[in-house]
Amino acid sequence: MRTLTLQSPAKINLMLAITGRRADGFHDLVSVVAPLAWGDTLVVEEVAAANHERSAFTLTCDDPGVPIDQANLILKAAEAFRAATGWLGGARFALTKRIPVGAGLGGGSSNAATALRALNTLAATPLDAVELARLAASVGSDCALFLHDGPVVMRGRGDRVEPLPERAAARLRGRGLLVFKPAFAISTAWAYGRLVAAAPGGYATATAAEERLARWMDVAGDRSRDPIAELVFNNMESAAFAKFPALPLMLERLLREFGLATGMSGSGSACFAFLPDDAPVAEICAAVRRAWGESAFVIQTHLQ
Template sequence: MRAIEIFAPAKLNLFLAITGRRTDGFHDLASVAATLDFGDTLRADVREREEGGGEWRLHCDDATVPTDETNLVVKAARAFAAATGWPGKGMGVDFSLIKRVPMGAGLGGGSSDAVAALRALNALSGLALGAAELAKMAAGLGSDCALFLHDGPVVMRGRGERIEVLPTGASTRLRGRRALVFKPGFGIATPWAYGRMASKAPLGYLLAAEAEARLAAWIGGDGAAEALLFNNMEPVAFEKCVALPTLLEQLRDEFGLVARMSGSGSACFAFLPDGMDAAMIGQTVRAAWGPTSFVVEAKLR
């Protein structure tokens, strides 16, 4: 095999409870995350390296996306090569990224691209790494990377690297649900959001025991997906970006939608009832946030 194309889905944090800051500077959390049928596409082509050529080359159709060593795709490739020795002397890989997931959104676009790179390289190398090794490598690249090794809804714990597949009964209540995902023209930097939470500690954190109790009640019950929705990073973002809560309140009042922010933001989402016209809600979003806002309808995988 000399080339492969991998789908890199966006994700939504349906339930996100930040429970405290760790001694290593990361935060502990409990979250239910689900990937979408919307995302980026990453192609990887094996090539012979010309004299003086680099081992990895990344091209992207979005000029605002960095393609140097700071990109997680390149970091993933370097981690894979360090662990496996592949592709070896005289060989290289060209990555071509079609970028659809907006940056600074809380949708996991960069992390998903990194895992797509790991999957592509593992396939091209003849499966040099097993599932456990891939999971460990993904977790080393970013706190939310490991979830993208799974196709269905998962529970994330620790700093996000500990993954548990959601039980079938609970997963069924999520898979296939329509969601409208929307983001204003600005993003929210994840380090800033977590730093702001830490500055207010212990206010804003949810006790781990309470987070687990809420999760257990929903997983063990029969409540709809809407009953799961929670994100205690919202107050930090909403305090700074009042356009977010203003629109979410408008969508609730006009359409009866329960809308939430995903991750550290700035993207938000709302589940769409059967028969509801997504285009009409999208028009409302654009009217509130302007023409630079991002709106897409997707389904939970």
């Protein structure tokens, strides 16, 4: 039986414009998202179907805080895969969790997409790319982006995903950054709920979002400039920053003391700072830990 070991990366929303609520209750958005060169590891051990009976999907995880029952997006994705393909095989999933939960780093969605990629490799009659993307989107709004290995633009409720044009992607790939998260998490449902409560005040217009993206793509090929800070935008920050002032205080401090461009990822609470080559990384990490305590999560990585 085959065993696959796959990386399941975290993501950062470099630009996140939530543009309004849809009839189905979800929100439309325009987002530039990039996977990080860091994340969880998923080992997938194939279990053959015996006597034309279905074999089970099971999950273990080294982090006791992560559910390992049907609430886990890995098992949801696996069952969705079976329903879509009729595949009778099973799998033992073993997840090594590094991505903090409720951070806006897309850990659960990434795990689900990674599970789908694994099962599609194991299945005798795999889904094509369009079918796999549709299936991923049915598991979670943020899942489909993780079927790509580089920066993408995500639209709709997150289900319409296209790779960034190469010239723009090249400006992001390999870019160093620090990702840091305080001890508290923020629930995605809460963050969208705050936008609904403030509607229509908190929404960005789709036109302004597309213009921001187009402006950045226009100058992205100009090597004499580094316009990354002009791309960074997130209208989920208002609610999170109002409730948790530790977040904006930290970002202001990193700009003031180290001149760093920063932002919050997704619904938070993780934030990121771009690291120039000569950045005093140890000093920056120390500043984060001094303010947020030793329980703060800090990782130095780069965009994939």
